[in-house]
Amino acid sequence: MTSRERVLKTLNFKNPDRPPRDLWWLPAVEMTQKDALQSFLDKYRMDFAVPFFKVGISERQKGQPTIVVPGSHTPASLPRKGKYMDEWGSTWHVAEDGLIGEVKEPVLDDFSRIHSFTPPWEYLESTDFSLVNQVCAQSDRFMLSDICIRPFERMQFLRGTEKLFIDLAYGSKEVYLLRDMVHDYQLRYLEKWLKTDVDGINMMDDLGTQNSTLISPTMWREYYKPLYREYCNLCHAHNKYIFFHSDGWIETLYDDLIEMGIDAINSQLFIMDIEEISRKYRGKVTFWGEIDRRLLYFGTPDKIASAVHRLQRAFYDPKGGIIVQCEWGKDTPPENVAAVYQTWDSIDH
Numbered sequence: 001m002t003s004r005e006r007v008l009k010t011l012n013f014k015n016p017d018r019p020p021r022d023l024w025w026l027p028a029v030e031m032t033q034k035d036a037l038q039s040f041l042d043k044y045r046m047d048f049a050v051p052f053f054k055v056g057i058s059e060r061q062k063g064q065p066t067i068v069v070p071g072s073h074t075p076a077s078l079p080r081k082g083k084y085m086d087e088w089g090s091t092w093h094v095a096e097d098g099l100i101g102e103v104k105e106p107v108l109d110d111f112s113r114i115h116s117f118t119p120p121w122e123y124l125e126s127t128d129f130s131l132v133n134q135v136c137a138q139s140d141r142f143m144l145s146d147i148c149i150r151p152f153e154r155m156q157f158l159r160g161t162e163k164l165f166i167d168l169a170y171g172s173k174e175v176y177l178l179r180d181m182v183h184d185y186q187l188r189y190l191e192k193w194l195k196t197d198v199d200g201i202n203m204m205d206d207l208g209t210q211n212s213t214l215i216s217p218t219m220w221r222e223y224y225k226p227l228y229r230e231y232c233n234l235c236h237a238h239n240k241y242i243f244f245h246s247d248g249w250i251e252t253l254y255d256d257l258i259e260m261g262i263d264a265i266n267s268q269l270f271i272m273d274i275e276e277i278s279r280k281y282r283g284k285v286t287f288w289g290e291i292d293r294r295l296l297y298f299g300t301p302d303k304i305a306s307a308v309h310r311l312q313r314a315f316y317d318p319k320g321g322i323i324v325q326c327e328w329g330k331d332t333p334p335e336n337v338a339a340v341y342q343t344w345d346s347i348d349h
Contacts, residue, residue, distance in 0.1 A: 003047035004199065007142035010320040011241055011263050011286050019316070019344060020047035020142070022289065023337075025328035027078045028098025036334040044341045048142050051135035051198065056126030060089035060107075087123040090157050098330060106160040111167070111174045119185040129192055136197040144243060145193040149203035151227050152220075154182050168219060183227050190231060200241040200263070203231065208248020210271055217252045225256055232261045243288060254281055264288040264323060270295070270307070278314035287315050289325025291340055297332050301339035308343040316347065 001009075001017045009016040023046055029037050057066065064085040079101065084092045086103075094101035108114055136143045155178055156164050167175035193201060205224070207213050213220065235242050244257060245266040251273065257265055258281065265285055269277065270292035291307055299307075315322045324344045328337050 002140035003045075004140055004142045007047055007199070007323075010323060013283070013317070013320040015319055019322050019324050021341060021344075022046060022048045022323055022325040023328065024325070026098060026100070026330055028096075028330035029328050029332075031078055031098045032330070033328075033334065037328070040334060040338060044338075046141070048144055049139055050146060050202075051132045051139075051143050051196075053132055053146070054128035056087075056123045056128070058087040058089075058120035058123040060120065061085050061087055061123075086157065087120040088154075088158055089120075103157045103160070106156075106158055106163075108158045108178070109160060109163070111159070111163075111172075114174050114177055114181075117181075119181055121185075121188075124185075124188055124192065127192070129196060132196040132198065136199075142200065143198045144200045144202045145196075145198045147202045147204050147245075148189040148193055149186050149201070149228075149231050150205050151179065151182050151186060152205040152207065152224055154186070155179065158182070165215065168215060168223060179223060179227070183230075186227075187230070187234075190234060194234060194238040194240060198240070200243050201231075201235050202243050202245075203228075204245040206247040207253065208246060208250045208268070208271075211249050213250060213252060214248065217256075220253065221256065225260070229260050236261055245288075251277065254285075258285050266290060266325065268292070269311070274310060274314050282315055283317070283321060286321050286323060287311075288323045291326040293327055293329055293332075296326060296336050296340075297329060299336060301335055304336050304339035305343045308340055312344075312347060 003020065006016045006018070007020045008014075010020055021044055023041075023044075025037060065082060066085055066087075078098060079094050080097050081094055084094065084101070086092060089107035090103045091105035091107075092101045093104040108117060155175075158178065159167065164175070167178075190201065207215075207220065215223075232242055241263045242261060243264045243266070244262045246253075247268055249271055250267055254265070254277065263286060266288040268290065269287070291304065291311075295303060295307055311322075324341060326337065326340050
């Protein structure tokens with residue numbers, strides 16, 4: 001069974017030979033644990049890949065140190081400590097080599113600028129997708145797009161998180177202008193990926209804290225669910241599977257995500273009620289990982305195995321609906337990451 005076949009059978013609950021594998025890692029892992037990472041990937045073949053494409057550049061970035069927004073495609077060079085500008089013009093501060101950084105100088109800190117502000121259309125136009133279909137044709141892996149949809153986070157990158165939350169609470173006309181501007185841009189980006197041969201579209205918005213959503217579910221449904229519904233409808237019209245990631249506690253949004261047609265959800269299950277989520281949603285969506293990142297860093301292989309067994313009891317079904325996935329963070333012990341995949345491989349498929 002090829003990787004693509006395995007993932008498709010998993011998403012459609014049609015009895016894959018084993019749960020598919022996926023692995024995420026921070027750039028710091030390539031800097032400080034490169035040999036361990038390569039050894040791991042040689043032993044455990046991943047079933048997912050993102051096809052090569054050439055990143056564009058915006059007018060605002062020209063002459064500036066630039067950054068690829070983290071969580072997206074692999075950057076041309078690994079991030080070092082310093083300041084970088086993204087394509088929209090916001091400045092990211094990276095405090096430590098190999099980590100992701102955060103926006104400290106949002107380009108729309110002064111909201112009055114929005115009336116003369118335009119999206120970086122030239123960034124999209126200069127992004128080269130010409131090799132995507134060739135890479136897809138040459139690979140037997142399930143091919144995912146770059147992360148092209150993240151409206152809630154993009155608005156934070158542009159406005160600053162605290163100011164955006166105030167904007168949303170007051171419902172100012174400017175926040176609707178900003179939302180619609182971001183939405184139009186992301187639709188254009190999504191359409192470019194929908195014209196390619198990728199199997200799935202990758203979306204993300206970190207929507208939760210440790211114990212609640214960042215904004216109320218009611219507010220999310222007012223401001224963002226209509227956008228996501230449009231994205232999902234477009235993806236389904238082009239026969240693409242939809243993968244969605246969110247950090248944080250999002251238990252109250254699972255119904256919405258599934259109702260819109262999300263095929264696979266990556267969320268931080270270990271800060272939610274795993275057994276209750278299993279009771280409500282097992283068989284309705286594919287669970288795309290993951291394992292508690294603190295446990296991966298501070299735990300032992302035995303504790304990792306116990307966590308995997310808990311997920312197995314909650315979600316494993318020979319018909320499908322589970323993807324083995326975790327995130328390898330800076331200085332995470334390689335043996336802890338390996339324990340995730342060793343434990344999954346030990347179950348009787």
